[in-house]
Amino acid sequence: MTPLLELQGLTRSYGSLTAVDHVDLTVMPGERHALIGPNGAGKSTLFATVAGTLRASSGRVLLSGQDVTSLAESERARRGMLRTYQHASLFLDCSVLDNVALAVQRVHGVAHRFDRAARRFRRTDAEALRHLESVGLDGRARDKVAALSHGERRQLEVAMVLAAEPALVMFDEPTAGMSAAETERFVELMERLPESLTLVIVEHDLDVVFRLAGRVTVLHLGKVLASGPPEEIRADEAVQSAYLGSARTEDLFADAGGAP
Ligand SMILES: Nc1ncnc2c1ncn2[C@@H]1O[C@H](COP(=O)(O)OP(=O)(O)O)[C@@H](O)[C@H]1O
Ligand SMILES: [Mg+2]
Numbered sequence: 001m002t003p004l005l006e007l008q009g010l011t012r013s014y015g016s017l018t019a020v021d022h023v024d025l026t027v028m029p030g031e032r033h034a035l036i037g038p039n040g041a042g043k044s045t046l047f048a049t050v051a052g053t054l055r056a057s058s059g060r061v062l063l064s065g066q067d068v069t070s071l072a073e074s075e076r077a078r079r080g081m082l083r084t085y086q087h088a089s090l091f092l093d094c095s096v097l098d099n100v101a102l103a104v105q106r107v108h109g110v111a112h113r114f115d116r117a118a119r120r121f122r123r124t125d126a127e128a129l130r131h132l133e134s135v136g137l138d139g140r141a142r143d144k145v146a147a148l149s150h151g152e153r154r155q156l157e158v159a160m161v162l163a164a165e166p167a168l169v170m171f172d173e174p175t176a177g178m179s180a181a182e183t184e185r186f187v188e189l190m191e192r193l194p195e196s197l198t199l200v201i202v203e204h205d206l207d208v209v210f211r212l213a214g215r216v217t218v219l220h221l222g223k224v225l226a227s228g229p230p231e232e233i234r235a236d237e238a239v240q241s242a243y244l245g246s247a248r249t250e251d252l253f254a255d256a257g258g259a260p
Contacts, residue, residue, distance in 0.1 A: 151182030
């Protein structure tokens with residue numbers, strides 16, 4: 001099977017600092033892959049370089065076997081690779097439904113014929129409502145986005161991502177700034193996403209990581225320190241020492257559902 005995403009020697013430097021250093025990584029279709037590592041490890045840089053927000057200094061990014069390294073973020077998105085932003089661009093004054101409907105229309109293109117517009121809008125709304133149902137926000141469809149809580153806005157963002165029918169979604173610290181209850185709801189929502197959807201998630205909350213991820217990659221000083229199933233990563237000595245002395249140590253070994 002061809003990997004959905006493959007990184008070959010991916011490198012990104014800022015001047016003399018190599019923030020991402022020859023990273024090789026393979027993500028298979030349907031995989032839920034988490035990227036973790038201490039502060040400054042290169043997670044955000046790697047994420048942005050894969051999505052096309054940043055240019056690679058060297059190495060390659062392959063999407064379904066096709067080299068997309070030189071393509072802009074928008075072109076990668078058109079080919080099915082979507083990334084989320086920590087601050088999503090939502091239309092606060094529009095309804096929740098309209099925000100998703102706009103995302104649906106972006107995929108299907110706008111109506112060319114005016115006389116078909118009304119029928120088209122009804123279909124668009126029905127599709128948008130379906131995406132809202134799958135993230136549990138259908139009850140808020142007619143409310144303005146401005147009235148949503150932080151957690152609900154992140155749910156809305158997922159609905160908008162689903163509307164684009166991507167093959168791969170890259171989530172950038174999705175639970176950052178969420179309350180414990182919001183995080184719980186968000187994890188449940190992620191668990192319900194279609195199995196065919198491939199996810200790459202940068203996440204600082206290791207509880208969330210070990211619940212959601214089928215594979216975990218640990219970055220340290222720009223390099224892959226370890227990559228494998230969650231239980232293997234938890235037991236990895238190199239991973240333990242990379243985290244040693246950081247505030248995350250307790251999270252890694254105490255709260256992540258118990259050591260294997
Ligand atoms: N725009 C930038 N210019 C220069 N150095 C940067 C820039 N962004 C990040 N860095 C550096 O690159 C390294 C990796 O940073 P980053 O990718 O943000 O790591 P993480 O997301 O894992 O905390 C750090 O040493 C950081 O200081
Ligand atoms: Mg970061």
